[in-house]
Amino acid sequence: MSMTLYEFGPTRSSRARWALLELGAEYESIEDRAMIGSDELKKVHPLGKLPALLDDGRPLFESAAICTWIADCHPEGGLISPSGTWERAQHDQWVAFTLSELEAYLWSSARNTFVYPEEKRIEAVFPQNAMEAKRALGALDAHLADTEWLVAGKFSVTDIITGFTVNWARRTGLTGEFENVQTYNQRILDRPLCPFSKD
Template sequence: MPHIQLYELGPTRSARCRWTLLEAGLAYESIGNAPAIIGSEELKRVHPLGKLPAVIIDGRPLFESAAICAAIADLVPERELIPPPGSWSRSLHEQWVLFALTEMEAWVWTAELNTLEYVFPKEKHVPAIVPQCRKLYRKSAAVLDAFFAEHHYLIEDRFTVADIIVGYTVNFGQEFNWGEGYPHLLAWLERLYSREHCTLERHQTS
């Protein structure tokens, strides 16, 4: 069994990695799980920016949640959490993950940075940017809503790590209720909530 050390904290993007580990049935050591770990010298030895999540697998460091989830899933191919490297389905995995991170998560993250005070103080916020972020996020959410009108899951119509990664992004958007009016997208999110190992925190607006 691989030796896995996960630097994590509750509802941060490390929730993706924790969920993947649970689905994979892999034991791991949780490190940090407190705000003090962020930016610490210990964490910077794994992630140069001192951000979460980060992982050490058999002594090898890795950061960025999508990369970590894929690496974990590849450790247990028998679980079929991710398509095999080189397959067309693996390309579709990359497609949807990158779509979510670049066309959706970037906008909701920017909105949060300019709304909440846990990163930047209020005087540093640019609230005028939030409506534009919402518009761009929802344009991409509409793409997923149309997709889920005909599919239950992102890859091969079965649950995979792509659903974990993209699901976190969509759930993130629900902090602002940006999925409102997209019933197929929200129905997919409900399917994710119902899974035994789901680590998503349901927002009251969803």
């Protein structure tokens, strides 16, 4: 099986990189920010975004889906529970929650800060985005009061996916009032292979 990861630095690509490193999986890395939006990348990701994966020539996109697939391909690595188990339902729950209730708001604020051209940026979204993100962080904080990791009390690919978003929230100054989230964030950053930004 051959895997090629199209990636770019400490962005959402680093979720996929961490999953591959954690499992000791062999893969080819193509790291080129200039590929974003290119016709070549659109063969792997319909929007020409990074990350994207080619697995034996088959394209797969969305960092959470890529991480879940990588973990499923290496069951011996113990990063994910099999489909049909309660633990797998918990994985699906926290991934969906993270992407829709937290990351979507962080991404909207980022787009309106440095991604969109200046004339398209709307500052009015910032307070609402912060409010919604903190609502989601509050729910995560409550869950993390009783457990060190999101699913079944042990480190898993779910923590790679959600950990990235929690770290992003910290870097934008949103985690200050959530003690358990802060401790969890540090636990993520302390993992030896964690490639997320520590600044």
